[in-house]
Amino acid sequence: MLPAALRDAALAALVAGALALPMLGFRLVDSASGLTLAGRFDLVAWAAGLVFCGRLLIRLLPPLPAFPALPARLGDLRLKAGWAMAAIALILPFLPFADRNLVDKATMVLIYVMLGWGLNIVVGLAGLLDLGFVAFYAVGAYSYALLSQTFGLSFWVCLPLAGVLSAGFGLALGFPVLRLRGDYLAIVTLGFGEIIRVILQNWQDVTGGPNGISGIERPSLFGLSFKAAAPEGRQTFAEFFGLDYSADHRVIFLYFLILALALATNLFTLRIRRLPVGRAWEALRDDEIACRSLGINPTTVKLSAFALGAMFAGFAGSFFATRQGFISPESFTFIESAVILAIVVLGGMGSQIGIVLAALLLVGLPEWFRELQQYRMLAFGGAMVLIMLWKPSGLLSHREPTIRLGNAP
Amino acid sequence: MEYFLQQLINGLTLGAIYGLIAIGYTMVYGIIGMINFAHGEIYMLGAFISLIAFLAATTIGGSSVPIALVITLFATMIFTSLWGWTVERIAYRPLRSAPRLAPLISAIGVSIVLQNFSQLAQGARVKPLPPVFHGGVTLMEGGDFTVSLNWLQIVIMALTLVLMLGFTWLITRTALGRAQRATEQDRTMAALLGIDVDRIVSATFVMGAVLASVAGLMVTLYYGVIDFYIGFLAGIKAFTAAVLGGIGSLPGAMLGGLLIGLIEAFWSGYFSIEYKDVATFGILVMVLLFRPTGLLGRPDVEKI
Numbered sequence: 001m002l003p004a005a006l007r008d009a010a011l012a013a014l015v016a017g018a019l020a021l022p023m024l025g026f027r028l029v030d031s032a033s034g035l036t037l038a039g040r041f042d043l044v045a046w047a048a049g050l051v052f053c054g055r056l057l058i059r060l061l062p063p064l065p066a067f068p069a070l071p072a073r074l075g076d077l078r079l080k081a082g083w084a085m086a087a088i089a090l091i092l093p094f095l096p097f098a099d100r101n102l103v104d105k106a107t108m109v110l111i112y113v114m115l116g117w118g119l120n121i122v123v124g125l126a127g128l129l130d131l132g133f134v135a136f137y138a139v140g141a142y143s144y145a146l147l148s149q150t151f152g153l154s155f156w157v158c159l160p161l162a163g164v165l166s167a168g169f170g171l172a173l174g175f176p177v178l179r180l181r182g183d184y185l186a187i188v189t190l191g192f193g194e195i196i197r198v199i200l201q202n203w204q205d206v207t208g209g210p211n212g213i214s215g216i217e218r219p220s221l222f223g224l225s226f227k228a229a230a231p232e233g234r235q236t237f238a239e240f241f242g243l244d245y246s247a248d249h250r251v252i253f254l255y256f257l258i259l260a261l262a263l264a265t266n267l268f269t270l271r272i273r274r275l276p277v278g279r280a281w282e283a284l285r286d287d288e289i290a291c292r293s294l295g296i297n298p299t300t301v302k303l304s305a306f307a308l309g310a311m312f313a314g315f316a317g318s319f320f321a322t323r324q325g326f327i328s329p330e331s332f333t334f335i336e337s338a339v340i341l342a343i344v345v346l347g348g349m350g351s352q353i354g355i356v357l358a359a360l361l362l363v364g365l366p367e368w369f370r371e372l373q374q375y376r377m378l379a380f381g382g383a384m385v386l387i388m389l390w391k392p393s394g395l396l397s398h399r400e401p402t403i404r405l406g407n408a409p
Numbered sequence: 410m411e412y413f414l415q416q417l418i419n420g421l422t423l424g425a426i427y428g429l430i431a432i433g434y435t436m437v438y439g440i441i442g443m444i445n446f447a448h449g450e451i452y453m454l455g456a457f458i459s460l461i462a463f464l465a466a467t468t469i470g471g472s473s474v475p476i477a478l479v480i481t482l483f484a485t486m487i488f489t490s491l492w493g494w495t496v497e498r499i500a501y502r503p504l505r506s507a508p509r510l511a512p513l514i515s516a517i518g519v520s521i522v523l524q525n526f527s528q529l530a531q532g533a534r535v536k537p538l539p540p541v542f543h544g545g546v547t548l549m550e551g552g553d554f555t556v557s558l559n560w561l562q563i564v565i566m567a568l569t570l571v572l573m574l575g576f577t578w579l580i581t582r583t584a585l586g587r588a589q590r591a592t593e594q595d596r597t598m599a600a601l602l603g604i605d606v607d608r609i610v611s612a613t614f615v616m617g618a619v620l621a622s623v624a625g626l627m628v629t630l631y632y633g634v635i636d637f638y639i640g641f642l643a644g645i646k647a648f649t650a651a652v653l654g655g656i657g658s659l660p661g662a663m664l665g666g667l668l669i670g671l672i673e674a675f676w677s678g679y680f681s682i683e684y685k686d687v688a689t690f691g692i693l694v695m696v697l698l699f700r701p702t703g704l705l706g707r708p709d710v711e712k713i
Contacts, residue, residue, distance in 0.1 A: 019495060022458045022488050023530050026465065034539060037464045129510070176698050184697055186444065187652050190645060191690030202683040334641065338517045345514045374529060381521030385500050388515040392507030 005059035013052035020047040082353055089259055093252045100251050105367045107255045111316055112363045114262040116343040116355040118312030124350035126305035127285025129186040132193025133340050136166045136310040138332035140317025145213045145327055155219035155322050166314025167307040174306035193337055200329040212328025219322050254323050265312050281305050346387050348394025357395055414556045416678040422562045424670020425569040429624040430647035431662035433617025439593045439657035440613050446516035449644015450523035451493050451618050455625025456635045459485040485622045493618025527637040535636045565627050649693050655706020
């Protein structure tokens, strides 16, 4: 066994060395006389050595015990876990160790949870592969920013408007393309995402181009602003409740705002799955031909999923705009779509709690390692591959059927 | 007229590059039904490896540009195809029977890894290479505008043609090509008939990577600037080309690539350069609406 393992490891090391030779072994250096090469072959040796040891260890160590299979009836446990998570999320800002930084990061994670739940309607329930989800997020963000700056509307008026506009974009895009099958749909949505970004970047007069829009109005709580001093005739939050002014109030308020929005998305999804349209989504995902023969119109059903998913992305987008106070096309690149899709798929398609776990893993963890900026994305991509290899159907893939004839066995 | 002809030449050159990348997408899609999202990054690695190999070859081998280029071509093909093979082996093969989205997510992960790896290994700055070829043929001189075809454009088109011919021969005439077509039609049946499916899939990835690496070499020489981010947009456009031509169809991929190149060149030439990507995707949407299987794709009949 040992010689075979050694030979295998040596082969792997050879491949690793050959892979590393051009990309790691040489470095392109700008110099006065143009590009030159600098050798650093020690890195190649390191790469080969590491792969050799790693491969040998994998071959020699006993295989890891299999991941314990989840009990068949999880519904009850999952419900409890869901409530526990919601409770933790509710008291999080008041826990002793929670500082502004933590609440800020939790807000970021919640934005992705909400986006994940929104995309889950499209990908997880209706089974439509959407690679350009970030476009609707961008539409929501720019809708709020432009409406608030042009017409002076408040966040609370703009929020539904942004949702409606995003849903409208979803309808407008979905109407022609939803007849397409899976992968064609993926590429068209990807293209649409890029088109939106290119337009945002180049339509200087309206969107401010690459410079984006800054100074976006912050939200208020029933007219109570979170600034240090209130505008004429208004009160600030701190004055109204007789507190000392603190910038933390706004951070905590934003946290609760996104928590409420995200929970609303979740509640909506949970309820709509029990309505005919929700059932039609899942049926369509599982078998389109059977659905057609049962008289379900695939186009309208898909369109509704697409528009609703887009609407939640629009809500999340306008929240993002009001939280940052500044938006630019930089924030709406394809990588965002990929992250959101990864959250949905890693969570186990269609599982609401799985999405929370995946968002914590993919967005929360890297937020803590911001210092390692350079290696952050490398680790992120690597984690995506490894999790998929480890659990190809997602972290929590088991799902109770939404309806069942008779009692469960 | 002269301007039109010049844009036509530029568009065909660009289209040849897109077409070469598109073949990799279409072959992989045909054989295992997945969008190999990391293929654009393989092309990017090809561009980097070719730049490094070219510099190494000129440093060691002296001043003869053609010899250095031939060495570069082969070195790039070998090293880049090794990357393509490794990616398939590590990130896709274990997921062969997984749910449909798992390989796609894995591929997006690989794409992020390769992009950041290149950035860390070679730096984020744009890498410039001074023009290697000088001069060309003047085709037409009319008034104040000259239509010219430079040597590099000739080389690119000739090399693309040679690769296409060789490739067609490989697919239609050799045992490997026959096995590949059989696997594409029915993987289980092919395995039952004694074809080593894993080996065929690996071979497909290697071929795709070889073509993408040549595209990377061409782009390095043609534009003279590369960075770690070029794979993304080129990848999307090449995939668009594959879909436009009808995914799974090899001549379709080449045709789609040429069309995308032409659309881009003419749009930049006559309308606005900022919105050239919008035009590309807009036309893709139009084609898919009226011919959902692409230009040369077979209609996909679903049986129960």
